[in-house]
Amino acid sequence: MSDSKRYTSQLQLNDFDTDSQARLARSHALIVGVGGLGCIAAQLLTIAGVGRLTLVDPDVVELENLHRQILFNEDQVGISKVAAAKERLQRLNSEVRVEAKQQNFIYQLIQDEEFGTPTIILDCADNPEATESSNLFSVMNSVPLITASVYRHEGRISFFNGQGQPCNSCLANSNLGATCEAAGTLGTVPNMMGALQADAALRYLSGYKPPHKNQLVIFDFETLSTSGFSIESDQRCTVCNSTVLESGAVSSYDTLKGRISMDINQMQPTELKAAVDAGEALQIVDVREQDEWDASNLESVGAKHVPMGDVLDRISELDPDAKTVVHCRSGGRSAKVVEALQEKGFADIYNLDGGIHRWIDDIDPSLTKV
Ligand SMILES: [Zn+2]
Numbered sequence: 546m547s548d549s550k551r552y553t554s555q556l557q558l559n560d561f562d563t564d565s566q567a568r569l570a571r572s573h574a575l576i577v578g579v580g581g582l583g584c585i586a587a588q589l590l591t592i593a594g595v596g597r598l599t600l601v602d603p604d605v606v607e608l609e610n611l612h613r614q615i616l617f618n619e620d621q622v623g624i625s626k627v628a629a630a631k632e633r634l635q636r637l638n639s640e641v642r643v644e645a646k647q648q649n650f651i652y653q654l655i656q657d658e659e660f661g662t663p664t665i666i667l668d669c670a671d672n673p674e675a676t677e678s679s680n681l682f683s684v685m686n687s688v689p690l691i692t693a694s695v696y697r698h699e700g701r702i703s704f705f706n707g708q709g710q711p712c713n714s715c716l717a718n719s720n721l722g723a724t725c726e727a728a729g730t731l732g733t734v735p736n737m738m739g740a741l742q743a744d745a746a747l748r749y750l751s752g753y754k755p756p757h758k759n760q761l762v763i764f765d766f767e768t769l770s771t772s773g774f775s776i777e778s779d780q781r782c783t784v785c786n787s788t789v790l791e792s793g794a795v796s797s798y799d800t801l802k803g804r805i806s807m808d809i810n811q812m813q814p815t816e817l818k819a820a821v822d823a824g825e826a827l828q829i830v831d832v833r834e835q836d837e838w839d840a841s842n843l844e845s846v847g848a849k850h851v852p853m854g855d856v857l858d859r860i861s862e863l864d865p866d867a868k869t870v871v872h873c874r875s876g877g878r879s880a881k882v883v884e885a886l887q888e889k890g891f892a893d894i895y896n897l898d899g900g901i902h903r904w905i906d907d908i909d910p911s912l913t914k915v
Pocket residue numbers: 710711712713714715716779782783784785786
């Protein structure tokens with residue numbers, strides 16, 4: 546460790562030693578949502594020395610966020626939250642590797658390999674899709690999940706260890722399920738709850754007094770009282786109940802992931818080249834990340850760049866009636882986007898088989914492969 550003096554205070558704890566600190570340094574936390582919960586959680590994990598953080602959020606900083614989202618400044622209004630957060634976090638602790646993913650965390654649009662297998666997931670999202678996807682990711686990859694939510698003066702937190710039942714879907718379907726209704730809050734409430742998520746994460750990751758699993762704790766900040774509940778396994782849960790899954794029932798995971806593998810139309814690079822040469826009207830969409838687009842792209846044949854995570858947000862920029870060809874590096878990400886767009890009514894849509902790599906191989910070897 547290059548800078549252990551930084552961590553002197555936590556190393557003075559009786560059961561927290563250099564091994565605990567080293568475990569933090571080896572850990573990778575995936576933080577879904579960089580709002581009121583995610584800002585404080587990410588900050589506390591960063592300054593405690595968690596080695597790698599991946600931040601996922603599609604939004605930009607807004608003025609109304611500043612009353613609770615403590616990583617952002619007035620001069621960052623309008624820029625990507627994950628980019629602004631990354632810059633701030635790296636200044637807090639340059640030893641920590643921070644990755645910024647400006648995209649929705651929706652299972653249909655997630656490439657598992659893009660996120661690796663994190664050591665822990667913090668669900669700091671404020672929308673049901675991202676929370677459901679965080680739970681699916683936790684269950685399918687056996688990664689522990691710390692989820693929190695805020696409703697007015699009430700905060701909720703739960704820790705699931707990602708090893709079988711129950712899961713957050715069991716909780717959501719029980720009579721203890723949280724409300725999805727939007728409501729105002731004092732900025733203190735999400736900051737307290739995000740700090741509790743960070744606390745549970747640090748204790749789990751370091752091995753220092755790990756949190757209790759499968760418990761819901763509700764904090765009432767108006768009365769300064771807490772209530773604890775044991776979360777029961779839902780025997781009908783289609784996310785985590787292996788009996789339900791083995792019975793052949795369609796799991797939530799299959800519903801989301803299986804749809805991706807439905808038959809989709811493939812187009813070969815030679816076919817695309819022929820269509821371009823024939824002057825056919827085409828909508829070519831490159832769904833790779835910005836750095837991949839910058840390295841090489843098909844703009845010369847009319848490609849438009851919309852990163853995978855932005856596709857649903859920017860769907861109005863695309864014409865559902867146009868003959869559409871979607872591509873990525875090698876065809877995996879774009880197949881998922883084709884699926885998602887088919888569901889949105891794009892009928893004449895194709896996946897570029899083999900992606901830009903096969904285009905480079907078959908059509909234009911002058912382009913750079915990244
Ligand atoms: Zn479950």
